[in-house]
Amino acid sequence: MAGGSAPNVDNGNGLASLDLFGEPFVADPFPTLEVLRDSAPVHHDPGTGLWLVSRYDDVRRVLLDPESYLPDNTQKAITCLSVPALRALAKAGFALPPALANNGGPSHAGLRRLVTRFFTTHKVAATAPLIEQCARELLAEAQADIAAGSVYDLSAGYARRLPCRVMMRVLGIEGVSPQRLVAWSDAALELFYGRPRVERQVHLAEQVGDFYRWLMTRFTDGRCVDGLFGALREHRQPNGAALDRKTAVAVCFFVLIAGQSTTAQLISTVLRRAAADPGVWSRLATDDGFGEAWVEEVIRREPPVTTWRRVATRDVHLSGVRIPSGGELLLMLMGTGSDSEVFPDAARLCPHRPNSRRHLSFGVGRHRCPGALMALTEAVVALRMAASLLPDVELAEAEPPPMPGLLSFRAPERVTVRRTARPARPPERHA
Numbered sequence: 001m002a003g004g005s006a007p008n009v010d011n012g013n014g015l016a017s018l019d020l021f022g023e024p025f026v027a028d029p030f031p032t033l034e035v036l037r038d039s040a041p042v043h044h045d046p047g048t049g050l051w052l053v054s055r056y057d058d059v060r061r062v063l064l065d066p067e068s069y070l071p072d073n074t075q076k077a078i079t080c081l082s083v084p085a086l087r088a089l090a091k092a093g094f095a096l097p098p099a100l101a102n103n104g105g106p107s108h109a110g111l112r113r114l115v116t117r118f119f120t121t122h123k124v125a126a127t128a129p130l131i132e133q134c135a136r137e138l139l140a141e142a143q144a145d146i147a148a149g150s151v152y153d154l155s156a157g158y159a160r161r162l163p164c165r166v167m168m169r170v171l172g173i174e175g176v177s178p179q180r181l182v183a184w185s186d187a188a189l190e191l192f193y194g195r196p197r198v199e200r201q202v203h204l205a206e207q208v209g210d211f212y213r214w215l216m217t218r219f220t221d222g223r224c225v226d227g228l229f230g231a232l233r234e235h236r237q238p239n240g241a242a243l244d245r246k247t248a249v250a251v252c253f254f255v256l257i258a259g260q261s262t263t264a265q266l267i268s269t270v271l272r273r274a275a276a277d278p279g280v281w282s283r284l285a286t287d288d289g290f291g292e293a294w295v296e297e298v299i300r301r302e303p304p305v306t307t308w309r310r311v312a313t314r315d316v317h318l319s320g321v322r323i324p325s326g327g328e329l330l331l332m333l334m335g336t337g338s339d340s341e342v343f344p345d346a347a348r349l350c351p352h353r354p355n356s357r358r359h360l361s362f363g364v365g366r367h368r369c370p371g372a373l374m375a376l377t378e379a380v381v382a383l384r385m386a387a388s389l390l391p392d393v394e395l396a397e398a399e400p401p402p403m404p405g406l407l408s409f410r411a412p413e414r415v416t417v418r419r420t421a422r423p424a425r426p427p428e429r430h431a
Contacts, residue, residue: 015040019047021195026405029306030347033335042321048078048407050309050330051323056339056360058318059331062310064365069310070104071367073328075254076309077192078407085191085201092209093216099250101258101367106238108366111251114235116370118170118228124373127170131378134165135385143389146419151396154275154386154415159267162382163260170374171259172227175218184211185261188253193406215249215256228252255371263375265304265411267382270295272415273302273349274383275395284387291380293351296359299337299376301349303361305369306334307408334410336360393417 018032019025025032036043036054043052053059062069075096081089098105100112138158145152164178173181187207190196196204218229232248274280274294284291310329315322323329337359338346350356362372369375394417401412 015043018045020045020407021047021405026403026410027400029334029410030338033332033338036332037335037339041319042323045330048330050328051321052330052332053318054332054335055319056336056342059333059336059360060364061318062329062331063360063363063367066104066366068313068316069329070313071102071309072098072104072311073102073309075102075192079195079201081191081205082198082201085198085205088202088205088209089212092212094209094212095246096250096253097244097247099247100254100370102250107247110235110238111247112366112370114231115228115251115255117231119371119374121373123170124377127166127374128377128381130169131162131166131381132385134162135382136389138162139385139389142386142417146390146393146417149419151416151418154271154417155268155412156414158386159271159382159415160264162267163263163378166378167256167259167263171255172229173256176214181256181260182264183207184214185257187211188257189261189406189409190404193408195405212249212253215252216245219245219248219252228255258369259371259374262304262409263371263378265409266295266299266375266379268411268415269302269304270298270379270383271386272395272401272412273298274387275393275415275417278394278420281387281393282391284384285391288384290351291384292376293353293356294349295376295379295383296356297349297351297353299361299379300343300353300356300359301337301346302410303334303337303359304411305361305408306410307332308363309408330407333360333363390417392420394420 015032015035033054036052041053041055041058043054044050045052053062096102098107100108100115103111135158138161142152142154142157160182161178164182167173168178168181184207187204188211191201191204191208219232221229229252232243232251235243235248237243274284280294284294308331310331312323312325312327312329314325316327317323337343340346342358343353343355362369362375396416396418397414401414401416403410404413
């Protein structure tokens with residue numbers, strides 16, 4: 001290691017006790033992310049064995065160099081799975097060969113193009129009425145409860161349900177309930193990106209196995225001629241061969257989770273941040289341009305995907321630190337959005353910030369999120385509809401809500417609101 005420092009030496013910065021799954025970091029990662037950027041921009045974490053890369057320029061460099069940094073480890077379980085959990089996955093035939101996020105090979109480009117066809121600018125724009133319709137239907141329950149004086153959780157009742165309904169329509173997904181898809185996705189994220197206890201691993205693995213079996217059945221079902229399943233069945237690889245079933249199912253596994261779980265997390269975050277500020281909430285209902293700018297700033301500061309992984313294919317140097325060939329990197333996407341070298345006054349949510357779209361929260365380069373525009377659109381519409389149909393609400397909890405203890409995903413687990421007790425006031429002006 002360059003500089004002669006052992007990877008786990010504290011060096012007076014307090015990082016020797018860093019626990020990426022511990023309550024202090026999960027609840028509020030920003031102080032630690034600042035220390036990392038300032039004092040240890042490339043830090044070896046002994047708890048996970050990962051090299052934490054936290055400065056904007058370094059993370060961008062990694063993402064734009066697919067030859068030196070492969071995505072092979074992006075979907076590996078961060079916690080060593082127990083034998084019973086592995087047996088449950090094996091019983092389902094579970095496997096995730098290189099497909100999208102974990103694919104650094106020649107087949108990636110074609111598969112990415114296939115998925116991106118569902119999220120073109122034209123198709124996303126055409127989906128806006130569907131998003132509004134689904135949002136209105138889901139918010140009817142919230143309106144009734146809040147009018148009756150009840151506290152309502154916008155995360156559970158709205159943010160977590162809306163993206164799945166929209167995704168199923170956009171991708172032509174049938175034969176399963178939205179609730180089941182959400183539950184399967186939650187199980188997969190916890191199993192592969194969390195630190196579940198051994199006894200819980202088996203339950204999660206069984207859920208993931210059920211999800212995998214369902215995907216395999218749907219792909220092999222000749223009735224699915226349209227939508228994502230049909231497109232994958234018709235897809236041809238660079239050598240002209242049809243796509244094998246396991247790779248096709250791996251594509252579906254990733255898209256169906258990313259297409260609704262991360263968007264739901266984004267919506268929960270933007271709802272909570274907006275509901276905490278009466279000026280923002282009231283302005284969102286009438287100023288469409290403000291909604292886009294607000295969501296973009298929240299994504300910069302608090303993205304739903306907080307980290308992503310890579311593997312070094314050779315000895316590399318980042319910020320003067322040598323990472324050996326085979327070293328596994330954890331790119332601190334959330335930290336890059338607060339890098340003051342790129343975003344002055346980064347802790348402040350500043351709608352219409354001149355360079356807010358320079359954030360790396362959706363990635364950059366060949367692995368940039370293909371559904372980024374859809375996620376943005378859903379979040380903006382969801383936020384505008386909530387502010388319009390629930391104009392007189394406020395957060396019911398002053399304390400920060402619990403966050404899931406996941407390596408790469410973050411969002412409030414609750415966004416509870418109630419009818420406001422404060423007098424109406426004109427909207428505040430935000431820069």
